[in-house]
Amino acid sequence: MLKNYIVGLLLMLPSVAFSTSGSCSNTQLSDYLMHEDNIIVSFRVIDSQFSGQIDNNFIEIEITKEFYSKKLTDTRIKIETENGFGPALSTFTKNIEWLTVLSKYKDTYIFAGCAPTLTIENAIVQGETGINVLDQMGDSVSVEMLELALNAFQQGISSADSVCKSSNSYCSERATYNIETGVLNLPSVEYTSLFGGKVYAKAKMQKVSNDLKTYQITELE
Structure with missing residues (x-):
């Protein structure tokens, strides 16, 4: 565990x-x-x-x-x-x-x-x-x-490097996590759009259970 x-x-x-x-x-x-x-x-x-x-x-x-x-x-x-x-x-x-x-x-x-x-x-x-x-x-x-x-x-370095090879302006920022509130701010996340292309965005997520991997997206830019 x-x-x-x-x-x-x-x-x-x-x-x-x-x-x-x-x-x-x-x-x-x-x-x-x-x-x-x-x-x-x-x-x-x-x-x-x-x-x-x-x-x-x-x-x-x-x-x-x-x-x-x-x-x-x-x-x-x-x-x-x-x-x-x-x-x-x-x-x-x-x-x-x-x-x-x-x-x-x-x-x-x-x-x-x-x-x-x-x-x-x-x-x-x-x-x-x-x-x-x-x-x-x-x-x-x-x-x-x-x-x-x-x-x-x-x-983690390898994953970030892969994302930042794209035309992504968020790579100069840092991820933050508030252990008290469970709020995770990610400067860059990659996801696939409805048209099949890759899109990069900022995301704010909220921890919703004791499982570290269980988060709910609250904001996406």
Whole structure:
């Protein structure tokens, strides 16, 4: 039941279910899903070297999980470059499972700029994920639940991208949902007209039962 709730909410409200921020200090894990070069992973450090010369520093990591994508061809990656905006290599100590974002850089990988650094203990993510529907539950977020949420959000991005390839002026707006009133505002919905053509419109919907998927359209422009 809980999985169905999360999947339904994220697929309908990807821009609401995930928080965004223009500040590097508040950048959340979910903000990195919008760029194809970013890869959210969990890993452990298996080797490292730090000396007085930054050019000689490196860490070697073993990927324990790649979320929502299948871009990595090797589970062991040596990271030698710091971009000045991402977490320092020395952040990642051994004997801990880490969760952060890799970014493709030429023929290798670096830690993405402003990437948050979380840890995983006993398959539970420690700290806020930046995914509102998970962080506001008040319960521990498992790795399984995080993967489910990220996959659902990716599906939402793909659906929105498909709609916005049309001549649709509503794509610059955001969906909103009021959890107290159950009112769902969608900037763009696609439906088939009586003549068989696709039409795009704004819609306001009202939640009418405890089933997350049961809404009644109250306004359509």
